[in-house]
Structures are given as structure tokens and as C-alpha cells.
Amino acid sequence: MLQDSFKRRFSYLRLSLTESCNFRCNYCLPNGSACDNKAAELTLTEIKHLVKGFALAGTSKIRLTGGEPSLRRDLCNIIETVRGTPGITQVAITTNGYRLNKDIDRWLDAGLTALNVSVDSLDADTFHLVTGQDRLPDILAGIDRALALGLAKVKINTVLLRQYNGNSLSRFLDFVRDKPISLRFIELMQTGDNGQFFAAQHLSGRHIINQLTAAGWQLLPRLYNAGPALEYAHPDYLGTIGLIMPYSDHFCDDCNRLRVSSTGQLFLCLFAEQHQNLRHLLAQDQPDALVDFLQAQLQFKPLSHQLANAQTGQTRQLAMIGG
Ligand code: SAM
Ligand code: SF4
Numbered sequence: 121m122l123q124d125s126f127k128r129r130f131s132y133l134r135l136s137l138t139e140s141c142n143f144r145c146n147y148c149l150p151n152g153s154a155c156d157n158k159a160a161e162l163t164l165t166e167i168k169h170l171v172k173g174f175a176l177a178g179t180s181k182i183r184l185t186g187g188e189p190s191l192r193r194d195l196c197n198i199i200e201t202v203r204g205t206p207g208i209t210q211v212a213i214t215t216n217g218y219r220l221n222k223d224i225d226r227w228l229d230a231g232l233t234a235l236n237v238s239v240d241s242l243d244a245d246t247f248h249l250v251t252g253q254d255r256l257p258d259i260l261a262g263i264d265r266a267l268a269l270g271l272a273k274v275k276i277n278t279v280l281l282r283q284y285n286g287n288s289l290s291r292f293l294d295f296v297r298d299k300p301i302s303l304r305f306i307e308l309m310q311t312g313d314n315g316q317f318f319a320a321q322h323l324s325g326r327h328i329i330n331q332l333t334a335a336g337w338q339l340l341p342r343l344y345n346a347g348p349a350l351e352y353a354h355p356d357y358l359g360t361i362g363l364i365m366p367y368s369d370h371f372c373d374d375c376n377r378l379r380v381s382s383t384g385q386l387f388l389c390l391f392a393e394q395h396q397n398l399r400h401l402l403a404q405d406q407p408d409a410l411v412d413f414l415q416a417q418l419q420f421k422p423l424s425h426q427l428a429n430a431q432t433g434q435t436r437q438l439a440m441i442g443g
Contacts, residue, residue, distance in 0.1 A: 122179075122414055122415055128375055131179055131180050133179050133377070134441075136185050138187040146251075147279055147314055153187065167198055169403075171205045174410075177411045183212040184199070186214075188215065221261050224271075234275070250281065267301075281321045303361055304361070307325050307367055309427060311432050325363040337354045381442075384397065388421040389422060390433075390441065
């Protein structure tokens with residue numbers, strides 16, 4: 121399996137399918153997507169070769185992200201191709217939910233195994249303010265549809281924003297009372313473009329943990345190869361609450377993920393200063409060459425990001441690489 125110089129092993133790839141997005145989240149793309157590299161997006165064949173190489177190197181889970189991955193017209197073919205790759209057991213998507221209600225049946229038929237939907241507020245007006253899209257009811261209906269279809273792994277991502285949802289914990293808790301959903305609060309991360317917004321809106325996840333603990337929520341034991349979320353449960357609730365706190369100490373110690381952008385650039389870290397072009401290895405079916413390249417590059421993966429020092433690398437916003 122792929123391993124870096126700190127003996128961390130990498131079994132999880134986050135693959136961005138496009139930088140384009142149709143939302144204007146105020147922390148990510150407040151002015152909308154100005155993506156001009158659609159023509160350079162990886163083709164289905166290149167994705168097939170990429171995933172085959174990663175699988176050969178021990179990757180078992182692929183997350184499709186973006187930008188907004190559901191803007192790719194060939195999304196179902198991509199899901200099918202990834203799921204059909206020997207060694208890949210989990211195919212997840214992170215989506216803003218724009219097409220969820222319409223398309224979840226087809227995504228599941230194609231082989232999707234897990235779904236993350238971004239919902240930053242359960243108040244329709246606030247949701248509109250944050251995302252620029254007045255679509256909360258339709259997105260929630262899509263989540264219900266996914267649950268009704270029996271999808272076992274449904275998560276909600278909520279970026280913690282001081283002004284917009286910092287005092288809304290009770291509403292989120294009510295939401296997961298009867299739903300088998302993991303709702304995860306993600307601390308707002310500083311990126312190249314959002315410095316002022318970050319300074320005004322960043323809220324520590326500690327604020328949520330204190331309230332959860334006071335209300336009897338308990339930290340679950342970490343599973344092997346789990347992501348960085350701290351997961352809390354309560355006997356009166358079907359759902360769980362997760363906290364992703366990239367500014368906490370040792371956040372990167374168990375990093376198990378690599379990222380590839382929609383144009384085939386390898387990012388060893390979400391906030392990397394440099395990226396490596398994989399494209400020349402994707403035109404042909406040559407998985408061994410890709411594995412050799414990946415293993416060589418991994419020796420340059422740093423121990424940790426430097427977000428605490430406001431070093432955001434090349435990452436102008438997370439729509440560039442998918443978060
Ligand atoms: N468009 C899809 C979506 O919003 O779910 C997928 C791409 S988006 C970049 C992936 C995740 O990153 C979303 O949950 C989004 O809320 C989160 N995100 C974006 N910018 C962020 C930031 N600056 N800090 C923390 N999370 C962020
Ligand atoms: Fe688009 Fe996702 Fe960024 Fe929102 S967070 S603007 S939905 S890429």
C-alpha cells in the first residue's frame with residue numbers, strides 16, 4: 121500500500137470531477153464559479169486508468185467531489201467505472217444536493233455506496249444567504265429519498281459559521297433525532313481567497329463539543345482507518361454528530377487520503393504548495409507506472425498542513441480540489 125515517510129498509509133482518494141459549481145457559498149465561491157478549464161477535465165477513460173492505478177496501490181475508497189460533481193453529465197458512467205474497478209469497495213460522493221432528489225436513484229443503480237450532502241443551515245432563508253440557492257426543501261427531500269432507498273451511509277457536512285449557524289445546534293440535533301445520519305460540523309478553513317471572511321466567521325468546534333458533552337453526548341471510539349472526525353452519539357438520537365477540526369493538534373497524524381484535481385493534478389495535501397501532473401500517465405492503461413510515480417511522490421508529503429500560520433498553499437478555494 122502507498123506509504124509516506126511518516127509511515128502513514130493511503131487507502132482513500134478524493135477525486136475532483138470538475139471545478140465548476142452552480143452555488144455561491146459565501147466561504148468558497150462568493151462570486152460564483154469562474155471556471156475556465158472544463159475542456160481540460162479528465163475523461164472517463166483517464167479516470168478509469170487513474171482509479172485502476174490507485175486500486176493497484178491499495179486504494180479501496182474513492183470520493184467523487186468538485187466543484188459540484190453532479191454537473192458532470194457522465195457522472196453515472198464515472199460511478200459505474202469506479203465501482204467496477206477491482207479493489208474499490210466504496211464509492212462516495214460529496215454534493216451540494218442540487219440534483220440529488222432527481223438523480224439519487226440512478227447514482228445508486230450505478231453503484232454509489234455513500235453520500236455526503238452539504239447543508240450549512242436548516243433555515244431556508246439562511247441557507248439561501250449562505251449558498252446563493254433557495255433550494256433547501258428540495259435538498260432535504262433528496263436526503264430523505266436516499267434514506268428511503270436504503271442507503272446506509274448518509275452524512276451531512278455543515279461548515280461552522282459564527283454568524284449563520286453558530287447558535288443553531290439544537291435545530292441540527294432535532295434533525296438527526298430520528299434519522300440515521302452522521303451530521304458533521306467542519307471548522308471553516310482559511311483559503312487564499314477567503315481571509316477576511318475567515319477572520320469574521322471562524323468558530324472553533326470546541327464550542328459545539330462543550331454543548332454536546334453538557335447534554336450527555338458521548339465520544340465514540342475511533343474506528344481503524346476512520347477519517348479525522350470526532351464522532352458523538354446519544355441514546356435518544358438515531359443520528360450522530362461529528363466534528364472536523366483541522367486547527368486542532370495532531371489533526372494530520374492519521375491522514376489516509378490523497379487528492380487528484382479535475383485536471384489530473386496530484387495534491388499530497390489540501391493546502392499543498394505544489395502539485396504533480398499525472399496526466400501523462402493516464403492516457404494509456406499503465407497502472408504500474410502510475411503506482412511507481414505515486415509512491416515516489418509520497419516521500420514529499422509533509423507531516424502537517426500549516427494552517428495555524430495562515431499558510432494556505434496554492435488553494436484559493438476548496439472548489440479547486442474538492443475539500
Ligand atoms: N460542491 C460540493 C459540496 O459543496 O458538497 C463538493 C465540493 S465542496 C468544496 C466539499 C466540502 O468542502 C463541502 O462540504 C463544503 O462545505 C466544504 N468547504 C468548502 N470550503 C470550505 C472551507 N473554506 N472550509 C471548510 N469547509 C469548506
Ligand atoms: Fe460549490 Fe461546494 Fe464550494 Fe458551495 S462549497 S460553492 S457548493 S463547491
